[in-house]
Amino acid sequence: MMKKGILLVNLGTPDSPSVPDVRRYLDEFLMDGRVIDIKPIPRNLLVRGAIIPFRAPQSAKIYKAIWTDEGSPLLIYGMQNKERLQELLGDEYAVALGMRYQKPSIESALNELKAQNVKSIQVIPLFPQYASATTGSVHQKIMEIVSKWLVIPEISFMNSYHDLPEMIDIFADNGRKHGIENYDHVIFSFHGLPQRQLLKADHTKQHCLKNGTCCQTLTDQNFFCYSAQCHDTARLIAENLGLNKDQYTVSFQSRLGKEPWIEPFTSQRIHELAKQGKKRLLVFCPAFVADCLETLYEIAVEYQEEFVEAGGEKVQLVESLNDDPRWVDILKNFVLKEEKQILD
Numbered sequence: 406m407m408k409k410g411i412l413l414v415n416l417g418t419p420d421s422p423s424v425p426d427v428r429r430y431l432d433e434f435l436m437d438g439r440v441i442d443i444k445p446i447p448r449n450l451l452v453r454g455a456i457i458p459f460r461a462p463q464s465a466k467i468y469k470a471i472w473t474d475e476g477s478p479l480l481i482y483g484m485q486n487k488e489r490l491q492e493l494l495g496d497e498y499a500v501a502l503g504m505r506y507q508k509p510s511i512e513s514a515l516n517e518l519k520a521q522n523v524k525s526i527q528v529i530p531l532f533p534q535y536a537s538a539t540t541g542s543v544h545q546k547i548m549e550i551v552s553k554w555l556v557i558p559e560i561s562f563m564n565s566y567h568d569l570p571e572m573i574d575i576f577a578d579n580g581r582k583h584g585i586e587n588y589d590h591v592i593f594s595f596h597g598l599p600q601r602q603l604l605k606a607d608h609t610k611q612h613c614l615k616n617g618t619c620c621q622t623l624t625d626q627n628f629f630c631y632s633a634q635c636h637d638t639a640r641l642i643a644e645n646l647g648l649n650k651d652q653y654t655v656s657f658q659s660r661l662g663k664e665p666w667i668e669p670f671t672s673q674r675i676h677e678l679a680k681q682g683k684k685r686l687l688v689f690c691p692a693f694v695a696d697c698l699e700t701l702y703e704i705a706v707e708y709q710e711e712f713v714e715a716g717g718e719k720v721q722l723v724e725s726l727n728d729d730p731r732w733v734d735i736l737k738n739f740v741l742k743e744e745k746q747i748l749d
Contacts, residue, residue, distance in 0.1 A: 408499045410523030410558070411740055412514055413487055414543045415531040415695065417506030418477040422468035428461040433506045439542040442602060456661075464698075471701045480504075482695035482727050483531070489733045494740060499523055505543050512550050525559040527743050529736065531694045533572065534595070534634040535565035537602060561743055567634040568623075568641055571735050572726070576691055577645035580723045585646055588721065589683040590654065592674060593639035595692040596699060597657035598631055600665040606630060621655075632657075632667050638691045654678075659699055675708055679715035686712065686720050694726045 419430040435441055435452040443451070468477075475481050487502040494500065499521045503514030518526055528547060532539040544562050551557050566572065585591070600614060606629055607613035613630065620632040627633040639655045656671040671688075678686060688708070690700045700722055709720040726732035 406497070407524040408497060408521055409740075410518035410521070410526040411490070411494070411498055411500045412511075412518065412526055412528045412547075413483065413490070413500065413502045413531060413736070414511060414514075414528065414547075415479060415483050415502075415504055416539065417504035418479045418697070419465075419468060420508060422465050422472045424462050424465045427465040427468060428457055430507050431457050431461055431464065437506075437538075437542055439545065440538045442537075442599075442605070467698055467702050470706070471698055477697075478701065479695050479697040485728045486733055486736065489728075489730070490736050490740075493733065493737045498740070505539075505546060511543070511546050515547065515550055519554070523558060525561070527740060528560065528562045529739055530563060532692070533565065533569070533638060533694065534567045534631055534692055535629055536598060536631040537606060538598060540564065563739065563743075565634060566739075567638045569735065570641075571731065571738075573638070573641045573645055575726055575729055575731050576642050576689060576723070579725075580642070580646060580687060580689060583687055583721055583723065585648070585687065588685045588687040590678050590686055591643070591646075591648060591652055592671060592686055592688045593635075593642065593653060593655050594658050594671040594688055594690050594704060595635040595639075595655070597660045597666045597670070599662075600667060603630060603632055603667065635692065639689075642689060642691065658703060671704075672708065672711060675712045675717070675720065676715045679712055679717040684718040686717065687723060688720055689723045690725060694732065696722075696725045696727060700725060 417430065417434065419426040432453065435456060436448065438445070438448065441448050441452065471478060473481065483502050487500050491498070491500040499518055501514040501517045503509055503511035505511060528543070530540045530543045535541070547560070551560065603613050607627070609626060613619060613627065619627065620630060621636050623633045623637040636655050639653065643653050654669070654674055656669045656674045657667045658671040660666040660670065675686060688704050690704060693700055704720065705722040712720045
């Protein structure tokens with residue numbers, strides 16, 4: 406009996422925390438036209454002439470700080486999830502893991518499924534909220550690769566699952582472990598995007614960034630807006646925890662360059678909270694299904710240091726989904742739900 410292929414895809418990680426490996430990773434990542442969405446020649450000059458020469462050595466030091474004996478946390482959790490999902494689904498399925506940038510590549514993962522003669526491929530990007538620079542880039546890369554195949558099996562793509570109740574429950578439960586009552590304020594920090602990418606995603610050209618609250622409620626008009634999906638994820642976790650609107654903030658981290666990015670910025674928000682006399686902050690990062698450089702270092706180390714310097718005491722990172730068995734159950738249910746819909 407022919408197997409059904411499942412392709413899990415995350416962003417990626419350098420092969421090691423060495424400067425050359427980090428440079429290769431950043432080059433592939435930042436040269437993606439969906440990540441830095443400007444024309445190829447200026448993108449090449451910007452990335453290879455200005456960003457990478459300075460950023461690679463700095464990023465290598467940070468990667469070294471979070472690297473484990475087994476390697477990159479992002480890759481470790483990805484492999485654990487792949488193996489556990491394969492166990493849960495059984496021999497009728499073939500599960501592969503690919504990274505959009507570096508190894509294991511999407512192409513190698515697709516070839517792994519192709520070698521097993523799968524009759525279909527279900528693509529599950531490991532990004533809860535849709536963005537052109539993440540999920541969109543994964544979808545495009547897969548289509549570019551399979552377009553060269555002589556035989557293309559049935560392929561389905563998952564778009565987003567930002568409001569999935571089971572996922573919301575895990576994030577909320579992880580927050581409860583730290584004792585919500587022990588913190589003065591809760592921050593939901595999502596990876597940032599340039600504002601121009603939000604504007605490009607607004608096909609009506611009549612909604613995005615027209616006022617300061619256009620992203621705060623998810624509607625039919627902004628359903629595919631990354632920022633609106635982030636706000637909706639945060640709202641659902643906050644409701645699960647019983648928080649009112651004054652008790653939490655939605656903010657964005659990891660911006661690059663001087664152009665306008667989605668606001669408010671997490672770094673600015675923690676300084677404002679320190680000035681208000683807040684001493685202890687609990688920080689969720691629900692754009693990441695696995696802890697990585699942006700959570701383990703940017704939040705837990707850099708923002709902790711900034712907060713203390715500004716007069717605060719503690720920034721507590723809430724762990725992501727990582728290797729939680731419930732997260733693997735969610736992945737299994739994605740597969741079975743898709744299969745049921747096809748049969749129906």
